[in-house]
Amino acid sequence: MKVMCAACKVTNNVAEEKMRKNLVRCGKCKEPLTPDAPGYPVEVAPGSFNFQVKESECPVLLDLWGPGCPPCRQLAPLLKDLAKELVGKIKVAKVNVQEQPAAANAFQVRGVPTLLLFKQGQEVARTAGFMPYPELRKFVAQVL
Numbered sequence: 472m473k474v475m476c477a478a479c480k481v482t483n484n485v486a487e488e489k490m491r492k493n494l495v496r497c498g499k500c501k502e503p504l505t506p507d508a509p510g511y512p513v514e515v516a517p518g519s520f521n522f523q524v525k526e527s528e529c530p531v532l533l534d535l536w537g538p539g540c541p542p543c544r545q546l547a548p549l550l551k552d553l554a555k556e557l558v559g560k561i562k563v564a565k566v567n568v569q570e571q572p573a574a575a576n577a578f579q580v581r582g583v584p585t586l587l588l589f590k591q592g593q594e595v596a597r598t599a600g601f602m603p604y605p606e607l608r609k610f611v612a613q614v615l
């Protein structure tokens with residue numbers, strides 16, 4: 472997986488298995504990497520929800536999105552920017568509800584995009600629809 476160094480912003484390629492077990496340092500500046508907030512949106516695979524979201528040490532912004540949804544497409548680059556800006560501080564995670572309808576049902580999500588904010592595995596806030604970057608930034612600020 473790609474992990475951006477929070478200190479020098481260099482991209483490190485690290486095996487996910489290695490990240491789970493060991494402390495991994497940035498290849499360039501040797502600062503410890505934070506795989507839990509890797510600087511890139513993470514696709515939550517079926518079956519890894521607990522690991523990726525519930526047990527995450529850092530707060531998680533979960534984007535429930537669907538293909539063919541224009542506001543979802545508009546939001547995608549902003550979520551990338553957010554993950555980059557807040558590398559090491561927040562994890563941006565994504566679930567495609569068309570592939571994983573059970574996830575949408577579990578959270579009683581009726582429309583996409585829906586953004587859920589988790590802190591220590593608990594949902595603390597949610598919002599729906601497209602929003603510009605400053606609003607997105609304000610939304611996640613409540614868990615930082």
Ligand SMILES: [Zn+2]
Pocket residue numbers: 476477478479480481497498499500501502
């Ligand atoms: Zn570094």
